[in-house]
Amino acid sequence: MTNLAVDICGLRMKNPTMLASGVLDETGKSMLMVAKAGAGAIVTKSIGKEPRVGHSGPTIVELPQALLNAMGLPNPGIEAYAAEIAEARAGEIPIIGSVFGGSEEEIAELAKAMQGVGVAAVELNLSCPHAKGYGAEIGSTPEMVEAICRSVKETVTIPVFAKLTPNTSSIASLAKAAEKGGADAVVAINTLKGMVISPEAKMPVLGNRYGGLSGPAIRPIGVRCVYEIYEAVNIPVIGVGGISTGREAVEYIMAGARAVQIGTAIWREGPEVFSKICREIMDFMDEYGYSKVSEMTGVAHHGRT
Amino acid sequence: MTNLAVDICGLRMKNPTMLASGVLDETGKSMLMVAKAGAGAIVTKSIGKEPRVGHSGPTIVELPQALLNAMGLPNPGIEAYAAEIAEARAGEIPIIGSVFGGSEEEIAELAKAMQGVGVAAVELNLSCPHAKGYGAEIGSTPEMVEAICRSVKETVTIPVFAKLTPNTSSIASLAKAAEKGGADAVVAINTLKGMVISPEAKMPVLGNRYGGLSGPAIRPIGVRCVYEIYEAVNIPVIGVGGISTGREAVEYIMAGARAVQIGTAIWREGPEVFSKICREIMDFMDEYGYSKVSEMTGVAHHGRT
Amino acid sequence: MVGLRIFTVSDHRNETPTIKSMRFKETLIAAPGQFVMVWVPGVDEFPMSVSYAGDRCGITYQIIGEGTKALAMKKPGDKIGMRGPYGRGFSLQGKKLLFVGGGAGMAPLAPLVEMASIKGAAVDLVLGARTREEMLFESRAAVAGARMHLSTDDGSIGFKGLATELAQIVVSKHSFDHMYACGPEKMLVKLLTISTEKGIPMQASLERVMKCGIGICDSCAIDGKHVCRDGPVFNDGDLRKFAELGKSKLDAAGRKIPV
Amino acid sequence: MVGLRIFTVSDHRNETPTIKSMRFKETLIAAPGQFVMVWVPGVDEFPMSVSYAGDRCGITYQIIGEGTKALAMKKPGDKIGMRGPYGRGFSLQGKKLLFVGGGAGMAPLAPLVEMASIKGAAVDLVLGARTREEMLFESRAAVAGARMHLSTDDGSIGFKGLATELAQIVVSKHSFDHMYACGPEKMLVKLLTISTEKGIPMQASLERVMKCGIGICDSCAIDGKHVCRDGPVFNDGDLRKFAELGKSKLDAAGRKIPV
Ligand SMILES: Cc1cc2nc3c(=O)[nH]c(=O)nc-3n(C[C@H](O)[C@H](O)[C@H](O)COP(=O)(O)OP(=O)(O)OC[C@H]3O[C@@H](n4cnc5c(N)ncnc54)[C@H](O)[C@@H]3O)c2cc1C
Ligand SMILES: Cc1cc2nc3c(=O)[nH]c(=O)nc-3n(C[C@H](O)[C@H](O)[C@H](O)COP(=O)(O)OP(=O)(O)OC[C@H]3O[C@@H](n4cnc5c(N)ncnc54)[C@H](O)[C@@H]3O)c2cc1C
Ligand SMILES: Cc1cc2nc3c(=O)[nH]c(=O)nc-3n(C[C@H](O)[C@H](O)[C@H](O)COP(=O)(O)O)c2cc1C
Numbered sequence A, B: 001m002t003n004l005a006v007d008i009c010g011l012r013m014k015n016p017t018m019l020a021s022g023v024l025d026e027t028g029k030s031m032l033m034v035a036k037a038g039a040g041a042i043v044t045k046s047i048g049k050e051p052r053v054g055h056s057g058p059t060i061v062e063l064p065q066a067l068l069n070a071m072g073l074p075n076p077g078i079e080a081y082a083a084e085i086a087e088a089r090a091g092e093i094p095i096i097g098s099v100f101g102g103s104e105e106e107i108a109e110l111a112k113a114m115q116g117v118g119v120a121a122v123e124l125n126l127s128c129p130h131a132k133g134y135g136a137e138i139g140s141t142p143e144m145v146e147a148i149c150r151s152v153k154e155t156v157t158i159p160v161f162a163k164l165t166p167n168t169s170s171i172a173s174l175a176k177a178a179e180k181g182g183a184d185a186v187v188a189i190n191t192l193k194g195m196v197i198s199p200e201a202k203m204p205v206l207g208n209r210y211g212g213l214s215g216p217a218i219r220p221i222g223v224r225c226v227y228e229i230y231e232a233v234n235i236p237v238i239g240v241g242g243i244s245t246g247r248e249a250v251e252y253i254m255a256g257a258r259a260v261q262i263g264t265a266i267w268r269e270g271p272e273v274f275s276k277i278c279r280e281i282m283d284f285m286d287e288y289g290y291s292k293v294s295e296m297t298g299v300a301h302h303g304r305t
Numbered sequence C, D: 001m002v003g004l005r006i007f008t009v010s011d012h013r014n015e016t017p018t019i020k021s022m023r024f025k026e027t028l029i030a031a032p033g034q035f036v037m038v039w040v041p042g043v044d045e046f047p048m049s050v051s052y053a054g055d056r057c058g059i060t061y062q063i064i065g066e067g068t069k070a071l072a073m074k075k076p077g078d079k080i081g082m083r084g085p086y087g088r089g090f091s092l093q094g095k096k097l098l099f100v101g102g103g104a105g106m107a108p109l110a111p112l113v114e115m116a117s118i119k120g121a122a123v124d125l126v127l128g129a130r131t132r133e134e135m136l137f138e139s140r141a142a143v144a145g146a147r148m149h150l151s152t153d154d155g156s157i158g159f160k161g162l163a164t165e166l167a168q169i170v171v172s173k174h175s176f177d178h179m180y181a182c183g184p185e186k187m188l189v190k191l192l193t194i195s196t197e198k199g200i201p202m203q204a205s206l207e208r209v210m211k212c213g214i215g216i217c218d219s220c221a222i223d224g225k226h227v228c229r230d231g232p233v234f235n236d237g238d239l240r241k242f243a244e245l246g247k248s249k250l251d252a253a254g255r256k257i258p259v
């Protein structure tokens, strides 16, 4: 019997797909809706201490195979957001709380608050490419990644996932640093820093000028990152970036991912993309004789490592 | 009168488009053909000291908006290649010799040989993401970039272009290092390191596993890099990555590029893409009232820097 | 770029002292009720209903804040960006139709009134405004053949009172088989009660903060649905299920605030 | 992925002691003369003409080096990758056609022979091989209705000598309005002379090292044209312009070597 269930650091997921942070996860009811649409777990929007309105518009540019976004980490602040998480937990799938902050202490504090609200794990956004003083700006050196992971691990008892940036010369070094700092898993990748200029307007389109590139265009970069990380660390890897079919999810899994996250695919396909991807993974496993998802994890390294 | 001519470090180009290194430039006759098709200048394939057959196949994966390649820097070696350059020079547009090597000395020696063959400028490939010991492996820290540029500048009298990798947390730092080392211009970007896995074959598709992503998918990353570099250095920037229309060339120019290079667009559009792009740039300039290309360079920074 | 297109202002005129229409040289195919994200370069981007679809497309907007103020400065020949059209517009059903438009809410309704008339439906329009000169698209609807019912808060023309009060009166006198509405959410809530009481199916266009316009950012969420993708037009079945309708919405930071 | 598709071997058989045909369960639409890039996972990728197009598509290959050796090991049910079809195939013209195939060069010609027969053209085929048992697709062409002219280097069957010598004889006896050829480049050069002398238009399929298959890497260059994109089939006009034809080609490193 083909079985899609996976276990990541004790989180039991009925299938290996998670909602990626920042997409349809500002409200409890939307997260519930995505849970009903078939996701195996939900990562919340990245939440900070205080409410933030984010960047001015445009916050999104649509491209043929990608989105460029500079939302700017809008969020109602951890206090107000607690009610949304409480609502989302009715969905009976694991809720992973994503947090961002400007310092070790702030991130640790937020992680603790998340734990208080009852999330199953916390994901540290060390990788948003377009918010000054947050995200990738504090997650771009192994030293910072290690220090932040360590602080958080000293503060919470739930599993800690470190979400890493691909805007680096060595994501494997960042992953090793996360592992050393005690992270229970790494998530790769966040968006790639990009820009679109309107020649007619003579200026960058995004209100913030710079944004993060997501969607099918970045998938080869995400797969490569997961492949590199898998060879560098022993903790689980969660793959994300441009997945919109079961085959593409399997690509990440074979590169080394235990589970995958899906964001931008919702743009073209709606939340139904989760059940579609799960069905496609199942079909692939049936055809190629896999009975458990974990049998596929990392097989693309076979005979190499 | 709308005029497409540009001048880069003394190289007079009839239009701002150059053939990017590694595409249709292994033979003199192909370079001549591209010159006839309308390119303003030609960058040669990256040439090393000895002949190299490159990686085993597959060397290319076609994606909807990108190519992933791992040619592996195949080339006949500088000695044999001299004849091809001699042939290409009949095209009466500037030929820029691209070189790669494993050390400062080797690169400087190759640059000197290129100068001997009569190229108008030399481009240093400090950025190929898929050849062990070359390219990005030696061009990923500012220290190395500076040292290599300095060695080359001490060795040749023709202009030196440093081609940089986007697989870094700060391409602006690499550009500053190139400027400090004496480079006359920087070229950005080379390909992004990526991987495609075939789930059915359970392995990476490329013979070399890792490859470089090029084409429309990477354009927002290239534009961002040029924009960042333009704010960081005073030497000219040459933009490359995913350009296949005049509008997209203008995007790079407004981000700060004095000229652009075109590679992957030839895949879908053939070498005729050069004259098409030039016509489209001309149309844009006519409509928006620009008479010289240089009037557009960097205008997307207006009111920012 | 798939989404964003540059449009050239062809003309720009005052519809009322606070509402302007901007038309463009370019064509935009859109169904009544669909919207675009309007980019005023260097300022902001915000959602606007397509008030004129097809050739010489256009939008009609109320000057509210920074974005619409900057839009109001644009002259013929100037360029702005728009992406879309997005969302699900109105679906034209029935033969005896009641339209209720409050304030700038007439923007998405006007092209639907025209379409309904062309298709031969009988159209009654309850048009509400603060005062006489703020009445939007009154003549446009009249020219299209709608039977007009005007209301103003100050009684400067027509019925003195709320559009919903006038709608209640109209509904009690005539029979309708479909209602279409756009305007303040309190108005929509009352119309929904009328729809329920009288058993008249209703469609209404909602507004929420919209950042992406394409169903991914959650800023326009209402009870797990998304105004940008599932709406902006919802039918009475959906509307009745929305616990947040007329009560709460999200602000730009995602905080729940009263409507 | 746009290009690469996975194909399942349906059957695999020896055509001659050194040439095998591999057919697949899947369909591949390709014109005669077009080629695919064949990926033997874990080994290499190389160009092969499509020798069977449409349903149960297939390729026919000579065992040369590592790649084709690995291919020869595949059994029904095994999977390989192919991308394509690429390039410009043959364009069928004329009514009285002369085909000249040398060795594995019959692979792209066989489907064209079939197509020509179906369209009612008269087909003469000069088929050359080293020895009798290396004769490729002899019966396939005969079944299609081609008039056969065989030549072997060792005289074990048919004319003893080169296919070009036999072709010269055939051409002197019959009249033709088009020639189609594939085989060793020296053979093509001689046929081109015949084509020029007799004024018979000719098309021939060329081989060069191919790495990308899509016209960007320059490895298949011949006088500034690209076999993968401008070819592999060229007409006599192009062929005559190629100074490198029969003389030089590039090796895998891009060095010019003798053909
Ligand atoms: C689907 C949709 C279609 C719309 N169509 C139209 C239309 O056709 N014509 C039109 O005039 N407007 C329309 N709107 C509303 C319009 O988007 C806002 O009025 C506009 O964004 C205000 O932008 P601003 O930059 O001028 O104001 P901001 O600076 O963004 O806001 C100024 C003040 O106005 C308030 N405000 C912001 N948005 C709204 C809103 N939606 N309603 C009421 N107050 C608001 C803010 O809270 C703030 O206090 C539509 C909205 C949606 C969601
Ligand atoms: C457009 C095109 C269509 C082709 N169609 C067919 C076909 O239908 N059937 C078929 O059998 N072959 C065909 N070939 C030739 C085929 O691609 C090569 O024989 C194959 O690449 C050899 O691969 P390998 O890995 O076995 O040998 P390699 O290990 O790559 O090479 C082994 C030896 O063979 C030599 N060699 C390599 N390529 C060729 C070549 N093209 N011709 C002669 N010797 C070569 C090498 O130089 C080397 O010495 C075609 C080539 C092209 C360009
Ligand atoms: C609109 C949008 C908002 C995002 N917000 C966040 C965020 O708040 N925190 C975060 O860690 N990642 C955020 N991301 C990144 C995604 O979680 C994901 O890493 C990335 O988009 C790649 O996956 P995808 O191609 O499936 O979207 C956001 C992405 C998008 C498109």
Ligand SMILES: Cc1cc2nc3c(=O)[nH]c(=O)nc-3n(C[C@H](O)[C@H](O)[C@H](O)COP(=O)(O)O)c2cc1C
Pocket (backbone or CB within 6 Å): B020, B021, B022, B023, B045, B046, B067, B069, B071, B073, B098, B125, B128, B163, B189, B190, B191, B213, B214, B215, B216, B240, B241, B242, B243, B261, B262, B263, B264, B265, D216, D217
């Ligand atoms: C097949 C191929 C081969 C390439 N070879 C080289 C090379 O030898 N040296 C180099 O500096 N860049 C090389 N590049 C990178 C291009 O010059 C260019 O920087 C990159 O492809 C982005 O531009 P594009 O999207 O227009 O192709 C190669 C790219 C491709 C697709």
Ligand code: FES
Pocket (backbone or CB within 6 Å): C209, C210, C211, C212, C213, C214, C215, C216, C217, C218, C219, C220, C221, C226, C227, C228, C229
């Ligand atoms: S505006 Fe982003 S989800 Fe609706």
Ligand code: FES
Pocket (backbone or CB within 6 Å): D209, D210, D211, D212, D213, D214, D215, D216, D217, D218, D219, D220, D221, D226, D227, D228, D229
């Ligand atoms: S095989 Fe690459 S150009 Fe022809």
